[in-house]
Amino acid sequence: MSSSSAIHLTLPQWNGGLRKIRFIYLVNLTSFRLTLCPDTGPAVPLYLGADIFSSTDIRTENHPRYHAKFAKKGLATKIHFSSAFRFNGLKVPSANNSLWFYSVQGLFRVAFELYSKQEQLAVLENFQDVWKSRIDDIPLKMSYNLSEKLDLAVSSTVCDTESRSEMSQPLQCQVARGSSDVCGSDTCETSADHDYCSLPKQTFQTKQSQVVVATVRQKLHSIENKLSSETLSYRGQLETVMLLLKSIDQCINGDLKEKDVTETVLGLLKAKDWGSVYSSSLISCIGRWLGQQFNAMNSSISQKVENFKVQHIEQISNLPPAEELASELFPEPMQTLLLHWMGLSEESSLEKRHSEYPILLLILEFANHNLITGVAHVLYSSLICK
Structure with missing residues (x-):
């Protein structure tokens, strides 16, 4: 099918801080929706694998191997779409027109294996209702061939409202729009299906760095306020604070030395009584780390x-x-x-x-x-x- 006669789709998207995850609804073995309409039967939400794995430690070229691993557990599936469909903001090769998607259980599994604690919390808060409602879903098939889109244009507003309610409040669904492909048809038809241009990794990492910098500044401002107060409770800890600040400064400048790290760690260990050896998580952690190094x-x-x-x-x-x-x-x-x-x-x-x-x-x-x-x-x- 020519590019001009193709049906261009924009997947609805969950926005959770710095992470954005696009999704579809699987209706049956051959059909899907971009909006949820309970009156027209059940639909299983599936989440785009490329978005789930974006900005993780897993290199893009290794994504297919991880997708296949989760697919064997019924947590992911490779969906082959009809050649009639094109996806705005996604680079999908026209040869197979396929994308990896995950169930909500698969999304949770990846999140708790690869995400930061803050991102895990965001997934937990926003998707727990979906997870509860899909608790009895059967495992996904290894692949599906979808040729029919069942969204009803006349009721899209109603369906979109019900979709937001079903998917919990923070899930802002965007109904499919018939706009031109933002990547350009030639580029998108020949690119790998794990690349996507609507959310460049560099932009994501830049935003993430800005958030970290803002948090560091906030912490330093809080420390400054405490040091300016007349309270004397912190006086005994100033030496340890100085060691930490020195290490932070060296870390930022890129000249952190082992000797200085040694002094800082020793200072923290001596800063207070960390409890009995039978119950100290700190000593257990040190023992585990030492054992791994020695091994x-x-x-x-x-x-x-x-x-x-x-x-x-x-x-x-x-x-x-x-x-x-x-x-x-x-x-x-x-x-x-x-x-x-x-x-x-x-x-x-x-x-x-x-x-x-x-x-x-x-x-x-x-x-x-x-x-x-x-x-x-x-x-x-x-x-x-x-």
């Missing part, structure tokens, strides 16, 4: 251990002292953590530290799944047998 070192440690064994194959029964082995093969942070955990600080007697190092070495061997000493091999074999 990531495993391959390089294994390589070091293998090289060490090759070099000392003739002296395997006469290895260097435990302290030398630990220092040569395992990262210093691991040793520091365990030494302090065992109550051995830098001030501990040299004799005490020497006596405990064989235990520390054994722990490091087991924790890193790299056995060097004969003791470790014997104990490991014994544990496996049990």
Whole structure:
């Protein structure tokens, strides 16, 4: 069908702050609407995948893979539209004229996996009524072929009003208008179906940056007001505040150094008593982060251990002292953590530290799944047998 005889459609759109999501209503296996008219039967709202994934950490070229993953779970579907339809503000190849859409359950799943907390809250507040009303919907098919648009022009105003009510107040639906394609027919017919020109990513990110900057200014103004007051309750925290502000300044200037971050983090940790080790979320978070960092070192440690064994194959029964082995093969942070955990600080007697190092070495061997000493091999074999 020629471009002049094509039916140009503008999808209705939800505006939620910086994020905008276009949608349609699936009526049956072959038909759709752009407005919701309850009197003419049920319709399932479906949300445009390109909008849902816009301005996330997922690169555009990887979107199809994610869409397919969610489609296998019945949360997304690829809709093939009749060649008679063209979409304003969307670049869809005329060869297949298809777009990915998500159910409201799929929208929630993506939001809670990829969105910021503020965006998750916006989705939750605006789509919870839709989610409740569609709770019993069956999973989506992998794809649909839609050839018929069932919107009734004579009742579009009524339907649009009912659509807003059904989709909750903040959903501002725009009824389809027969306007020219904003991308230009030639460009739109040859472009990828995940590109869209009505909301450039750069513009979205610029607006998002402006919001962040405004929030930072507001926070700094609030701090200034508190420092100007006569209240003395914050005086004991000024040193920590200075450390934080110094790090913020360095972060903005792009010259944040590890030494300064170390001082800031240590200052925060010492700022107050964070509670029992049994219930402290802060200590749990630090432990998790440390564990992940140490786990990531495993391959390089294994390589070091293998090289060490090759070099000392003739002296395997006469290895260097435990302290030398630990220092040569395992990262210093691991040793520091365990030494302090065992109550051995830098001030501990040299004799005490020497006596405990064989235990520390054994722990490091087991924790890193790299056995060097004969003791470790014997104990490991014994544990496996049990």
